[in-house]
Amino acid sequence: MNYADILTPAQIFGLAAFGLDATAFALKNDRAQLSLRSVGCLTWVAHYYLLGKMVPAFFLCLDFIRYFSANWVRARPALTWPAIIFFAASYITAGLLLQNAAIDFLPTVTAVAACYCTYALRGIPMRVGFFFIMSSWMTYNFMVHSIGGVLNDAVVVLINATTIYRMIRDERKTA
Numbered sequence: 001m002n003y004a005d006i007l008t009p010a011q012i013f014g015l016a017a018f019g020l021d022a023t024a025f026a027l028k029n030d031r032a033q034l035s036l037r038s039v040g041c042l043t044w045v046a047h048y049y050l051l052g053k054m055v056p057a058f059f060l061c062l063d064f065i066r067y068f069s070a071n072w073v074r075a076r077p078a079l080t081w082p083a084i085i086f087f088a089a090s091y092i093t094a095g096l097l098l099q100n101a102a103i104d105f106l107p108t109v110t111a112v113a114a115c116y117c118t119y120a121l122r123g124i125p126m127r128v129g130f131f132f133i134m135s136s137w138m139t140y141n142f143m144v145h146s147i148g149g150v151l152n153d154a155v156v157v158l159i160n161a162t163t164i165y166r167m168i169r170d171e172r173k174t175a
Contacts, residue, residue: 010050014148017043021152025130025159028167030122031071038067044149053144055104058094059111062087070118080119087115106140124171127164131157 020040027033041064048057066087073083088111095108110133117129134153141149 008050010047011147013043013047013050014146014152016148017047018148018152018155021156022159025127025156026163028163028170030074030126034067034070034118038064038070041067047146047148051144051146053104053146055095055098055100056107056140058098059091059107062090062094063111063114066115066118073119074122083119084115088112091115103140103143106136110136110140124164124167127160127167131160131164134160 017040020036020043024033024036024040027036041060045057045060045064048054048060066083069083073079091108091111095105095111099105099108113129114133117126117133121129134156138150138153138157141153
């Protein structure tokens with residue numbers, strides 16, 4: 001990969017998605033964060049599709065639906081586990097069908113973990129889960145040469161850690 005690769009459509013979509021994710025993870029409001037993440041997922045779909053990485057592209061289509069539905073499902077606790085099971089089964093099935101390299105298993109594992117974080121966790125615990133998930137994605141993106149993905153995940157991990165700190169600080173002020 002050389003510096004001219006940053007000007008390809010794939011990398012431009014990755015950099016745009018990076019901006020959306022950085023903004024989303026700076027938000028302390030769960031509803032706003034999940035809504036903005038759904039928009040970012042569509043941009044990531046284009047990025048990975050153009051890189052020829054079908055596993056994360058397909059997973060991000062599912063992520064879009066997961067994030068788009070998250071606020072609705074979270075308002076209906078009886079739907080939490082059915083949603084987690086549906087999406088986890090979808091990710092595992094797609095991962096097994098689309099995987100063409102050993103590294104493609106990593107998005108499957110992180111996607112299943114993200115299901116639980118998205119639907120079952122709130123506030124700080126949700127963000128701690130996403131901290132570890134984004135760290136795993138950073139490893140994957142480094143391995144598949146996704147410039148926007150590596151930048152995204154490195155910055156999102158830092159922004160997310162800062163947001164966790166801000167939320168803890170706010171809780172201590174109100175306690």
